[in-house]
Structures are given as C-alpha cells and as structure tokens.
Amino acid sequence: DGGITQSPKYLFRKEGQNVTLSCEQNLNHDAMYWYRQDPGQGLRLIYYSQIVNDFQKGDIAEGYSVSREKKESFPLTVTSAQKNPTAFYLCASSIQGARGTDTQYFGPGTRLTVL
Amino acid sequence: AQKVTQAQTEISVVEKEDVTLDCVYETRDTTYYLFWYKQPPSGELVFLIRRNSFDEQNEISGRYSWNFQKSTSSFNFTITASQVVDSAVYFCALSEANYGQNFVFGPGTRLSVLP
Numbered sequence: 001d002g003g004i005t006q007s008p009k010y011l012f013r014k015e016g017q018n019v020t021l022s023c024e025q026n027l028n029h030d031a032m033y034w035y036r037q038d039p040g041q042g043l044r045l046i047y048y049s050q051i052v053n054d055f056q057k058g059d060i061a062e063g064y065s066v067s068r069e070k071k072e073s074f075p076l077t078v079t080s081a082q083k084n085p086t087a088f089y090l091c092a093s094s095i096q097g098a099r100g101t102d103t104q105y106f107g108p109g110t111r112l113t114v115l
Numbered sequence: 116a117q118k119v120t121q122a123q124t125e126i127s128v129v130e131k132e133d134v135t136l137d138c139v140y141e142t143r144d145t146t147y148y149l150f151w152y153k154q155p156p157s158g159e160l161v162f163l164i165r166r167n168s169f170d171e172q173n174e175i176s177g178r179y180s181w182n183f184q185k186s187t188s189s190f191n192f193t194i195t196a197s198q199v200v201d202s203a204v205y206f207c208a209l210s211e212a213n214y215g216q217n218f219v220f221g222p223g224t225r226l227s228v229l230p
Contacts, residue, residue, distance in 0.1 A: 033217070041222060041223075042206060042220040042221060042222045042223055043160075043206070043218075043220045045217055045218075048217060058217070088158060090158075090159075090160065092160075101147075101148045101210045101211075101212050103150065103162055103165050104162075104218060105162060106152075106159055106160035106161075106162075107159065108157065108158060108159045109158040109159060111158070
C-alpha cells in the first residue's frame with residue numbers, strides 16, 4: 001500500500017535532549033513537509049523540501065532541523081533549543097513542491113511530550 | 116497575504132441532522148486552490164476535496180457537498196444526515212499559485228455528532 005509512515009507514534013523526551021522523528025513515503029512524491037499542531041489549534045509549517053538535498057524553513061523553524069538525503073525520507077530533529085516542543089507533529093507529502101498547490105497527503109503523526 | 120478563517124470553533128449536532136462548516140478566505144491571487152481535510156481522533160489528516168479558483172461549481176460526494184462562492188470568498192462544507200463517524204476536526208486550507216509558497220490552514224472546526 002502506498003502511503004506515509006511516521007514513527008514513533010508517541011515519543012517522550014527529557015528536557016535538553018535532541019530527538020528525531022521519522023517520516024517515510026512510498027508515493028514517489030517530490031515534496032515533503034513537517035507541521036506542528038498544538039492542542040485546539042491549526043497546523044503551522046516547520047520545514048519543507050521540494051526536492052532531494054534541498055529544504056526551506058517554514059514559519060516556525062527555530063529549534064528544529066531536517067535533512068532530505070533520499071526522496072522517500074524527511075526526518076525532523078527537535079533540538080534542545082526548541083523551548084516548547086510538546087506538540088503533535090505531522091508529516092505530509094505532495095507530488096510536486098514547486099507550485100505549492102498540489103494536494104498534500106498526511107501521515108498518522110507523532111505525539112511528542114517533554115517530561 | 117493569504118488567510119483562512121473558520122469562525123465556528125465547535126459544533127454539536129444530533130445524528131441525522133445536516134450541518135454546514137464555514138470557511139472564509141483572503142487572497143490577492145487570481146489563481147488559488149482550496150482544500151478541506153478531516154482530522155478524526157486518531158490524528159491523521161484525511162484529504163476530502165481540492166478546488167481551483169476557476170471552478171465554482173458545487174460538488175457533491177455522497178453525504179458531503181461543497182459550496183464555493185468567489186463573491187463572498189467562501190468555501191463551505193455541508194454534511195447531510197450526519198453520523199457519529201463524522202465527528203472530527205475539519206480544516207479548510209488555501210494555497211496560492213503565484214504568491215504563496217505553501218498552504219495556509221484555518222484553525223479548524225470541531226464537529227461532534229451525538230447519537
């Protein structure tokens with residue numbers, strides 16, 4: 001089945017630790033995205049990548065880092081510099097990123113909690 | 116600047132009632148795309164519909180229908196004969212073809228369908 005997988009589903013982190021959230025897609029999509037969702041709020045864009053080995057900051061990139069070494073994979077690292085990382089993280093992909101208007105398809109999400 | 120407003124924060128209906136979720140958008144672009152997504156309690160965003168700014172025809176898909184009116188910058192979503200499984204948060208999103216880089220999501224409307 002084609003789709004987007006995210007792991008782990010739940011993640012607990014101690015303050016001061018970096019953690020990496022996995023996102024993999026087998027849809028052969030060029031573009032991938034990371035969003036953050038806080039309780040009762042909409043989605044905010046963290047980073048996006050339109051093509052392998054290239055990525056751009058979104059609206060709330062501070063304290064996060066990404067890499068795009070393979071078309072299928074777009075991992076997100078939440079660093080200790082992120083002051084309030086507890087949130088629900090959603091990964092998405094779309095066929096082409098250049099236009100920004102293609103439908104985005106989402107993974108199941110990772111819920112990160114800082115203890 | 117692009118913006119999406121979903122004025123209804125929460126709606127509760129009894130099963131079999133019809134319900135309309137409002138979406139109002141702002142854009143300076145002449146070519147843009149509008150989307151609706153459903154987020155059930157599991158968390159994953161499920162794509163429902165994508166419409167472009169040149170197609171104002173209403174669309175019906177089973178119990179779902181969408182009313183796009185450029186004159187009022189609205190793209191409303193109606194669920195007919197609601198069911199408990201329709202309980203979710205629904206997001207409206209906008210993407211501009213020429214000015215915006217990515218999606219802008221509304222804050223979402225939480226729909227509760229009571230048995």
